[in-house]
Amino acid sequence: MVQNHRREDHETGGENKEKRPKFFINDHVDILIEILERLDGRSLCVAASVCRLWCTIASNDSLWENLCFRHVSPPPSSVRSVVLALGGYKRLYTGCVRPVRSRLGRVRRASWARDEVQLSLSLFCVDYYERLGGSNSNGRLVEKSSPSSLMFLCKPVNV
Amino acid sequence: MGNSPADFSQLASDAILYNPSDLACWVDSLLTEFAEPPPTCSSDFIVDPVNNQTVVNSAWTFAEPHTPQVHQNITYDEQQSLDNQLTVVTAMEEDSGIRLVHMLMTCAECVQSGDLSLATSLIDDMQGLLTHVNTVCGIGKVAGHFIDALSRRIFQGMGGGSVNGGSAFENEILYHHFYEACPYLKFAHFTANQAILEAFDGHDCVHVVDFNLMHGLQWPALIQALALRPGGPPLLRLTGIGPPSPDGRDSLREIGLRLAELARSVNVRFAFRGVAASRLEDVKPWMLQVNPKEAVAVNSIMQLHRLLGCEQTRNSPIDTVLSWIRGLNPKIMTVVEQEANHNQPGFLDRFTEALYYYSTMFDSLEACRIQPEKALAEIYIQREIGNVVSCEGSARVERHEPLAKWRRRLSGAGFRALRLGSNAFKQASMLLTLFSAEGYSVEENEGCLSLGWHSSPLIAASAWQAVPAWDNHMSSS
Numbered sequence: 350m351v352q353n354h355r356r357e358d359h360e361t362g363g364e365n366k367e368k369r370p371k372f373f374i375n376d377h378v379d380i381l382i383e384i385l386e387r388l389d390g391r392s393l394c395v396a397a398s399v400c401r402l403w404c405t406i407a408s409n410d411s412l413w414e415n416l417c418f419r420h421v422s423p424p425p426s427s428v429r430s431v432v433l434a435l436g437g438y439k440r441l442y443t444g445c446v447r448p449v450r451s452r453l454g455r456v457r458r459a460s461w462a463r464d465e466v467q468l469s470l471s472l473f474c475v476d477y478y479e480r481l482g483g484s485n486s487n488g489r490l491v492e493k494s495s496p497s498s499l500m501f502l503c504k505p506v507n508v
Numbered sequence: 509m510g511n512s513p514a515d516f517s518q519l520a521s522d523a524i525l526y527n528p529s530d531l532a533c534w535v536d537s538l539l540t541e542f543a544e545p546p547p548t549c550s551s552d553f554i555v556d557p558v559n560n561q562t563v564v565n566s567a568w569t570f571a572e573p574h575t576p577q578v579h580q581n582i583t584y585d586e587q588q589s590l591d592n593q594l595t596v597v598t599a600m601e602e603d604s605g606i607r608l609v610h611m612l613m614t615c616a617e618c619v620q621s622g623d624l625s626l627a628t629s630l631i632d633d634m635q636g637l638l639t640h641v642n643t644v645c646g647i648g649k650v651a652g653h654f655i656d657a658l659s660r661r662i663f664q665g666m667g668g669g670s671v672n673g674g675s676a677f678e679n680e681i682l683y684h685h686f687y688e689a690c691p692y693l694k695f696a697h698f699t700a701n702q703a704i705l706e707a708f709d710g711h712d713c714v715h716v717v718d719f720n721l722m723h724g725l726q727w728p729a730l731i732q733a734l735a736l737r738p739g740g741p742p743l744l745r746l747t748g749i750g751p752p753s754p755d756g757r758d759s760l761r762e763i764g765l766r767l768a769e770l771a772r773s774v775n776v777r778f779a780f781r782g783v784a785a786s787r788l789e790d791v792k793p794w795m796l797q798v799n800p801k802e803a804v805a806v807n808s809i810m811q812l813h814r815l816l817g818c819e820q821t822r823n824s825p826i827d828t829v830l831s832w833i834r835g836l837n838p839k840i841m842t843v844v845e846q847e848a849n850h851n852q853p854g855f856l857d858r859f860t861e862a863l864y865y866y867s868t869m870f871d872s873l874e875a876c877r878i879q880p881e882k883a884l885a886e887i888y889i890q891r892e893i894g895n896v897v898s899c900e901g902s903a904r905v906e907r908h909e910p911l912a913k914w915r916r917r918l919s920g921a922g923f924r925a926l927r928l929g930s931n932a933f934k935q936a937s938m939l940l941t942l943f944s945a946e947g948y949s950v951e952e953n954e955g956c957l958s959l960g961w962h963s964s965p966l967i968a969a970s971a972w973q974a975v976p977a978w979d980n981h982m983s984s985s
Contacts, residue, residue: 431735434773452942461938468938470736471698471729474770478728481766 375402382406386415390447413438417446417469420462432470435477444476445469604640605647609863611637612654616859624662631659645874650867653890654859657897664898676751680759682891683722685884689876691943692967695936695950695959696809697726699969700842702932704805705733707840707971711803712742717796717836719788719811721748724763726809728770735774743777747796752784760784789815789825793832804838812843812914816851816907830921834974840926841972845914847958847965850896851907862896865966872947872961911956911968923972927955 374381385396385406393416397407406412410433417438418424432441446469453465611634618627634655641648687693708714714734718726727746734741746767753759760782771778785791788811798804815826833841848865852858869889876882895906909917915925933952936959940948947962956970 425736425738427736427740431732431774434775435732449938449942453938461934464934464938468935471701471732474728474732474774475725477773478725478766478770481769482723 375400378402378406382412386412390416390442408439410438413442417442417466421466422463424466428470432473435473436480441469441473445473604637605651608634608637608641608647608651612651612658612863613856613860615658616856619658619661620855627658627662631655631662647867649886650863650870653866653893654863654897656890657894660894661898676753676759679751680722682884682888684725685881686888687725689878689881689885690873691940691948692959693725693809694939695957696844696967696969698729698935698939699928699932699957700807700809700844700971701726701730701733702935703842703926703928703971704730704807704840705737706929706931707805707926708734708742708803709737711839713745713799713802714742714805715745715747715798715802716805716807717747717749717798717838719749719806719808721750721760721763721782724748724767726807727767731767731771731776731778732774735776741774741776743779744771745779745781745802747781747783749783749785749788749791751786758782787814787825789829791829793835796836798836804836806833806836806838806841808842809844810846813845813851813907813909814905816909817902826917827921830918830923834922837974839973841923841974842969843914843918843972844967844969845911846908847910847960847968848908849910849913851909859897862893866893868961868964869966872966875943875947911953911958911970914968914970918972922975924975925955926971926973928952928957928969928971933957 374384381403385393385403388396393407393412397404414429414432432438435441446466449465449469449472453461611630615627615630615634618624618630634651638648638652638655641651643649643652683693704716716727716730718724731744734744746764748760748763750760764780764782768778768780781797783791783795785795812826812829815824815829817824817826846865849861850858850865852861866889870886873882873885873889876885892906895904896908899905919925933950936950936957940950940959949960949963951958951960951963951965953968956968958965958968960966
C-alpha cells in the first residue's frame, strides 16, 4: 500500500488539473499479487470475496503454498508434487495447517513449526485417502461423502 | 497489511457480495473467531441457517462444494441441552452411582463363586437402580453396559458373546468410528508409523505386514512420509491380514486398490497382498511371501492379545506366532496394546479391572461431540466389554495384558526393545493437543509411549527387534 500512495502522489502531482483516472490496483496485477502474498489466511479469504479478479488470484495455489510454509524453511521440492496430488495447498491450509496451528498455538514451541506442517501433511493424506473411499460403491461403508478423518480438527476446542 | 476500513470502502464499488445481507455478521464472525473463543462461538460454523453456511462456504473453498465444517448433525440448541445434561449431577445421582458400583462388584463376586440366584436378583435390582441414574453419561452409561454383560454371562452361558456377534463388515465400521471419535487409534498409527519410518531408513525394498488391515487407515500417512523422505521413496510392499469377507466381496483387495491409488498419486512404487484368515494363528509365514532382501516391519495394533489362550501349553498360539515373526527377522515389530490387565484367571479381579479401565475410557469419550462417531465408538467399546466379561475359553479374545507383561513375554521370545525416539513423542504430543479434550496425556516409559486419560494409561505402544538367533532357527544370518 505504501507503493500505491507513492504512485498516486506522483501522478496527481504532475498534471493535477487533467482528468486522469485514479490509481486502480486491479490494473496492476503484479503489485496485487505481491500484496496478497503477504496476507495471512483469514485476510486472504476476505480478499477473495472482494471481486472476481481478486478471487481468481487468491485461489491460486502458490499463495496458499506460501502461507503453509511461511514460518518454516523452504521444504524440498518433492513436497509440492505430493501436496498437489493430494488436493492442493489451499485445501491443505484450510483443512489442516490452519486448525493445527491455531490449536497448537497455545502450547507452541518454536521448534514445532516444521513438525506442525509435517503432521498437517500426514492428516491431509489420511483425509485424501478417505475421500478416495467415498467414490467407491461400498454401500454403507462410506455413505457420507465429506471426509471424516479431519472432523476432530473442526470441532470446537472444549476446555 | 492493507486491511484498513478506508481501503475496504474504496474497493466496495467493484465488490461482489455473495450474500449482501449477511456480510457484516459473517465478517464479524471471522474477526471474533481468532480471539480466544468462548465455547459458543464455534456454533457460527455449525449452526443450520442456510445463509450463514453458504457464506462461510464461499469464503473458505471456492472450487469445492463442501467443507469439512458442513457435516454436523447436532444443531446449536441440542448442543446446549447436551452440555446442560452433562454438567448437572445431583447428589442423589452420585449416591446411586456409588451404589451401582458396589452392587456390580457384589454381583461379580456372586458369579465367581457360583451363586447365580443372588446374582440374578442383583441384576434386577441394578436395572431398577439404573432408572434413577443418568445413563447418558458417566457411571450410569458404563454400568449399563457391565450389567448387560453380566446378565449375558449368567443367562446365556459363557460362549454367548459379542465377539462373533458382529460380521467383519460391522466390525470394520465400528472400528472406523472408534478411530474418528477418540485419539487412541490415531496415536497408535502415528507412533507405529514413525518407528517404522525410522527403521526403514536407507532401505530400498521394504515390506510391511499388517496384522489387522481393517480400512488401512494407518498406511496413507506412511506412504506419504516415504514419498517425501530424503533420497526418494522405496519400493513398498504391504501385506494386509484380515478376516475373510462373506458373499464374494473381497474387502482386503478393495482396500489394497485404494492404497495403491494413493501410492500412485504420490509416486511411490507399491504392491499389495491380502491374506484372509479368521484367526491370526491360522496365518503361516509362507503366506506372506517375504523376500529375504527386503526390510520387514511387522505391525500389530491390538492383535497379539487375541492369541493368549488361557492354557499355557508349550505350543500356545502366541509362542507359535512370535517364533515365526522372529523367523522373518523383521527390522522392527511395532506392538500397540491396551494397557490393562484383563487376562487374569479370577473373574472378580478381571471384572474390577475392566470396570475401572472402561470407565476411564468412556470418560475420555465424553469430550467427543461428533455423531454418529461417538455412538458407534461406544458400541465398539461395549463389544469389548461384553467379550471381557461374558465370554470364556476360546470365545474370549480380548485378553489384554499390561506393558510390563508384554515386555517379559517378548523378551523371552527373543526380541529386544527399541526405543521410540523423541520424534515419536513430539508427534504424539502434538496430535493429542489437537483433540478437543484436555485430559489426554502421553507418557514415555523406558522407550515405550503410552497414551492415557488424566494420567491413567489406556494404550501403550512399543517397538521390538529380533535378537539374532543363537539356536537353530531357520532365520537369515
